[in-house]
Amino acid sequence: MQTLKKHSIYALGYLLLIALLGMALRLFQLVELPFDYRFLVHTHSHVALLGWVYTALTTLIYKSYLSNASIHKKYQNLFWFTQATIVGMLLTFPFTGYALFSIIFSTLFLFASYFFMWLFLKYTSEKQKEAHSYKCIRISLCYMAISSIGPWALGIIMNTAGSGSDLYRNAIYFYLHFQYNGWFIIALLGLFLYILEQREINLPQKTFRPFFWMINLGVVLTFGISLLWMKPHFTIYIFSAIGSILQLLAMGVLMKSLYALSEKLKQATTKLFFFLMELVALLFLMKLIFQLIGTIPYFALVISSNIDLIIGYLHWTFLGVISTAILAFLSQFKLIHLTKRTVILYLIGFFLTEALLFYKGLTVWLKTSLATDYLWYLAAASSILLLGIINIFINQFRKTTGN
Known part of the structure; x- marks a missing residue:
C-alpha cells in the first residue's frame, strides 16, 4: 500500500x-x-x-x-x-x-x-475475469494499444506525405480519440464498477450488456467526429451521430440503474466521493451532448476552425471528467488524501477557465468583440486552478489535514 x-x-x-x-x-x-x-x-x-x-x-x-x-x-x-x-x-x-x-x-x-x-x-484471476468491471478494464487497455497505431504511423507519414498532410493530422486525432474516449473513459467506468462490486452493488446483466455494447460501439463510431474537419462524405456524419446517440443511451441505461442503487452507494462511500461522482456524471453527460452537437455539419465546421472551442472541449473532458474522477478514485482507495477545501479550489479554477475559453470561442463564432483584458482574466483563472492542484499535492505531505 x-x-x-x-x-x-x-x-x-x-x-x-x-x-x-x-x-x-x-x-x-x-x-x-x-x-x-x-x-x-x-x-x-x-x-x-x-x-x-x-x-x-x-x-x-x-x-x-x-x-x-x-x-x-x-x-x-x-x-x-x-x-x-x-x-x-x-x-x-x-x-x-x-x-x-x-x-x-x-x-x-x-x-x-x-x-x-x-x-x-x-x-x-479467473474469478476476476467474470466481473463486469474486468471487461471494461480489459477493453480499455485494448483501446490503449489501438491508440498507439497513431504514433507508429506518424513516422511513416512524415517520411511520405509530410507533417503538413491530412494523414499526419488524422493520425494524431486517432491517437487522442482512442486515448481520451477509449482508454481513459472506459477504464474509469471499469474502476467505478469495481468499487460497486467490492461493496456488493452489482449491475444486473440485462443492464450491463446493452450499456457495454452501446458505449463501446459509440467509441468506435465517434472517431468519425475527428474527421469532420475534412468535410468527408455525409455517411461519416451519420455514423458519428449514431455513435454519439448510442453513448447517450448507454449513459441513460447506466444512470437509471444507478439511481435505484444510489442509497446503497451513498452509504458505502464517503460524502466527498459521492459528490464527485455526481459531478463527474453531469460533466460526462455534457461532454456527450457537446459530442452530438459536433456531428451536425454546420457546427462541425464552426468547431473545427475554432481553436478555443476545441481546447475548451478537450479541457472539459481532461480536467473535468477524467482528472476529477481519478482524484476521487485515488481518494476512495486511500492512496491520496483529498479535502473539500482543495477540491472546491480546483473546481473553481476549472469552471472559470472553461467559462473563459468557451466565451472566447463564442466571440470568434459570433464575430463579437472580446473583453480588453481577457488574457489577464484567463491567466488569473488558470492561477486559481494551479493553486488548487498545489494544495492537493501539498496535502499529501501533511500529517494532519482538515476537511
Missing part, C-alpha cells in the same frame, strides 16, 4: 507539472518567455496523458486487480522503467520537440504500456 501511495504522489506531481506548463502557455501571450511555444505544447500534452493519467490509472488498476498476484517486483521494475521514459520525454520535448531522443523515449513508453497490458491479462 505504501508503495502505491508513493506512485500516486508521483502521478500528482505530474498533474502539478502540467498545471505549471499550462500556466506558462497562458503567459506566452502576455510576456516573453525563453521557450519554443510549440515544443512546450508537446511537453504539456505528453506529460498530461502519459505522466498524470497513465501513471494514476495503472496504479489504480494494479491496486484493484494485481496487488495480490505476487508480481510486485515485475510491476516495480516496469513502473520505474515507465517513469524513466516519461522523464526522458520531459527533458527532451521542451528543447527539441519531435526529434530523435524524444521519439526514442516515446517509443520505449509504448513498449512499457504493452507490457502492463500483458501483466493485466496474464495475472488476473
Whole structure:
C-alpha cells in the first residue's frame, strides 16, 4: 500500500507539472518567455496523458486487480522503467520537440504500456475475469494499444506525405480519440464498477450488456467526429451521430440503474466521493451532448476552425471528467488524501477557465468583440486552478489535514 501511495504522489506531481506548463502557455501571450511555444505544447500534452493519467490509472488498476498476484517486483521494475521514459520525454520535448531522443523515449513508453497490458491479462484471476468491471478494464487497455497505431504511423507519414498532410493530422486525432474516449473513459467506468462490486452493488446483466455494447460501439463510431474537419462524405456524419446517440443511451441505461442503487452507494462511500461522482456524471453527460452537437455539419465546421472551442472541449473532458474522477478514485482507495477545501479550489479554477475559453470561442463564432483584458482574466483563472492542484499535492505531505 505504501508503495502505491508513493506512485500516486508521483502521478500528482505530474498533474502539478502540467498545471505549471499550462500556466506558462497562458503567459506566452502576455510576456516573453525563453521557450519554443510549440515544443512546450508537446511537453504539456505528453506529460498530461502519459505522466498524470497513465501513471494514476495503472496504479489504480494494479491496486484493484494485481496487488495480490505476487508480481510486485515485475510491476516495480516496469513502473520505474515507465517513469524513466516519461522523464526522458520531459527533458527532451521542451528543447527539441519531435526529434530523435524524444521519439526514442516515446517509443520505449509504448513498449512499457504493452507490457502492463500483458501483466493485466496474464495475472488476473479467473474469478476476476467474470466481473463486469474486468471487461471494461480489459477493453480499455485494448483501446490503449489501438491508440498507439497513431504514433507508429506518424513516422511513416512524415517520411511520405509530410507533417503538413491530412494523414499526419488524422493520425494524431486517432491517437487522442482512442486515448481520451477509449482508454481513459472506459477504464474509469471499469474502476467505478469495481468499487460497486467490492461493496456488493452489482449491475444486473440485462443492464450491463446493452450499456457495454452501446458505449463501446459509440467509441468506435465517434472517431468519425475527428474527421469532420475534412468535410468527408455525409455517411461519416451519420455514423458519428449514431455513435454519439448510442453513448447517450448507454449513459441513460447506466444512470437509471444507478439511481435505484444510489442509497446503497451513498452509504458505502464517503460524502466527498459521492459528490464527485455526481459531478463527474453531469460533466460526462455534457461532454456527450457537446459530442452530438459536433456531428451536425454546420457546427462541425464552426468547431473545427475554432481553436478555443476545441481546447475548451478537450479541457472539459481532461480536467473535468477524467482528472476529477481519478482524484476521487485515488481518494476512495486511500492512496491520496483529498479535502473539500482543495477540491472546491480546483473546481473553481476549472469552471472559470472553461467559462473563459468557451466565451472566447463564442466571440470568434459570433464575430463579437472580446473583453480588453481577457488574457489577464484567463491567466488569473488558470492561477486559481494551479493553486488548487498545489494544495492537493501539498496535502499529501501533511500529517494532519482538515476537511
